[in-house]
Amino acid sequence: xxxxxxQAQGLSQYRGSPCHRGHDGMRYVASNSCITCTRQRxxxxxxxxxxxxxxxxxxxxxxxxxxxxxxxxxxxxxxxxPQLRQADVEPLMVPLIELKHNSCRYPYDRDVERGYLFCGLxxxxxxxxxxxxxxxxxxxxxxxxxxxxxxxxxxxxPSSMAA
Numbered sequence: 001x002x003x004x005x006x007q008a009q010g011l012s013q014y015r016g017s018p019c020h021r022g023h024d025g026m027r028y029v030a031s032n033s034c035i036t037c038t039r040q041r042x043x044x045x046x047x048x049x050x051x052x053x054x055x056x057x058x059x060x061x062x063x064x065x066x067x068x069x070x071x072x073x074x075x076x077x078x079x080x081x082p083q084l085r086q087a088d089v090e091p092l093m094v095p096l097i098e099l100k101h102n103s104c105r106y107p108y109d110r111d112v113e114r115g116y117l118f119c120g121l122x123x124x125x126x127x128x129x130x131x132x133x134x135x136x137x138x139x140x141x142x143x144x145x146x147x148x149x150x151x152x153x154x155x156x157x158p159s160s161m162a163a
Contacts, residue, residue, distance in 0.1 A: 093120065095114040104130035105128040106118060
């Protein structure tokens, strides 16, 4: 069967002449390429792209200085927590597991044994914080709208804002 006959019948493969490597002659109609050669080439490509064992996410060989990189990564300083603004109240410093449903959840510190510590004073009914921490954390809607408007104006007319 010729390639044109197979194409007319709507087949995807046909038996043609053997390829230059001597394979049996099964070929794809669309590309006229040898099926065995194509599969072998795809298999070889997959092997080349294989991830090196034990080196998660990187292809190819493992870098020579990988030991130095790992040692350097493990000696980095831990990230410090941001300094939170403090209210004029004396917090109870309650761990998360001991917080009650009406306790203020304003974060304060991290204790090695007890974990993260929170204010713990009686909260307001509408917020997760006590009145003092609500005042620190809450941005009135007018100020939020004003910030959004200023961002919008700076996007629309950046050159006039600079003047």
